[in-house]
Amino acid sequence: MQHRTSLSHLSKFLETQHKVMHLSMIEALHLHAWLVFLAKEPGIRGKSRIPRTTHTCRWYAQSMHAFCNWLMAEQYLEENPAERVELPKLEKPLIRIIEFEEFEKLLAACAAPQEKGFSAVRTSRFTVSRCCSSACAVVLASRGSASALTSSGTPSRCAT
Numbered sequence: 001m002q003h004r005t006s007l008s009h010l011s012k013f014l015e016t017q018h019k020v021m022h023l024s025m026i027e028a029l030h031l032h033a034w035l036v037f038l039a040k041e042p043g044i045r046g047k048s049r050i051p052r053t054t055h056t057c058r059w060y061a062q063s064m065h066a067f068c069n070w071l072m073a074e075q076y077l078e079e080n081p082a083e084r085v086e087l088p089k090l091e092k093p094l095i096r097i098i099e100f101e102e103f104e105k106l107l108a109a110c111a112a113p114q115e116k117g118f119s120a121v122r123t124s125r126f127t128v129s130r131c132c133s134s135a136c137a138v139v140l141a142s143r144g145s146a147s148a149l150t151s152s153g154t155p156s157r158c159a160t
Helices: 002-018 028-040 054-073 100-110 130-141
Strands: 043-045 048-050
Touching: 002 028, 002 054, 028 054
Parallel strands: none
Antiparallel strands: 043 048
16 A cells, blocks of 8 residues: 555656656656655645655655566566665664663662662673563653653652
């Protein structure tokens, strides 16, 4: 279904913007112009117009590449115009670094009630209890916020 969506966008763009009416008329220049258009023009979702993400543009470009490869395999084209068109680069997500205070809250949330600080992590291999593993999962799911473990700043305890 997603290939159908992206290829219908491509077809409409080629017809309206470049008057491409036959597959043999497709050139790398047209495909590159379509990717630029996708990145600049907002998409329509329901009644609102929202900018397309880089992931969406890349998905559309992958569909276009696959389609052109299929056209070559089925001998509709003599030359693959998509070979000279690069896929949009995806941004690398920034990793949020946990501050020392947040790390202490994480350890405190994992510790047994009588333990504090780094004594909460006990083995020679620095393995972590199930509770702490769950707590780490909560921190990761909350995009690195150790405050997700606490309510009103007080660490919650769990049984290990």
